[in-house]
Amino acid sequence: MKLTDDTKMVAYRWEYISHDGRRISMPVVYDYESEGETAEEILRKAQEHHPEDGCEIMTLKEFEALDRQFTLARGVIEVDEETFNEMLNVLPPLKWVDRTCEKHRCRVNEFCMSEFDHSVYTTQYARAYVDGETRYYSATVDYYDESTWIHNRI
Helix, strand or coil: CCCCCCCEEEEEEEEEECCCCCEEEEEEEEEECECCECHHHHHHHHHHHCCCCCCEEEEHHHHHHHHHHHHHCCCCEEECHHHHHHHHHHCCCEEEEEEEECCCCEEEEEEEEEEEEECCEEEEEEEEEECCEEEEEEEEEECCCHHHCHHHCC
């Protein structure tokens, strides 16, 4: 089955506790509309399996927008130096960059994890030198959209 922006699907909201203790909420695809089974029939099945998870019919385009909203809403969190260094040394980093954070007028070193969470989203870590103090951050970012990167969000 070829998916298009207009492909109908049933999705529900899934919540879990991440490794850093945050409650994460995200949309999950239950099933796609296909020949012989309508989205309404799939919705009834999904509601039986996930009665409290807000099952709904949406298009692929709507799902991707909702997924982006939920994923990037996790925000930037402060981490310690040990976590920053551990993540830097786990796998080869992607896009190690040194840049300036315009808001704080400070230097920022940042890199993305080479293992992606899903789709275009990966975890990024940053070290910022703010007012003579070194601070460390982590966030889920869109690897291809630098407006979502930490230096633009702190």
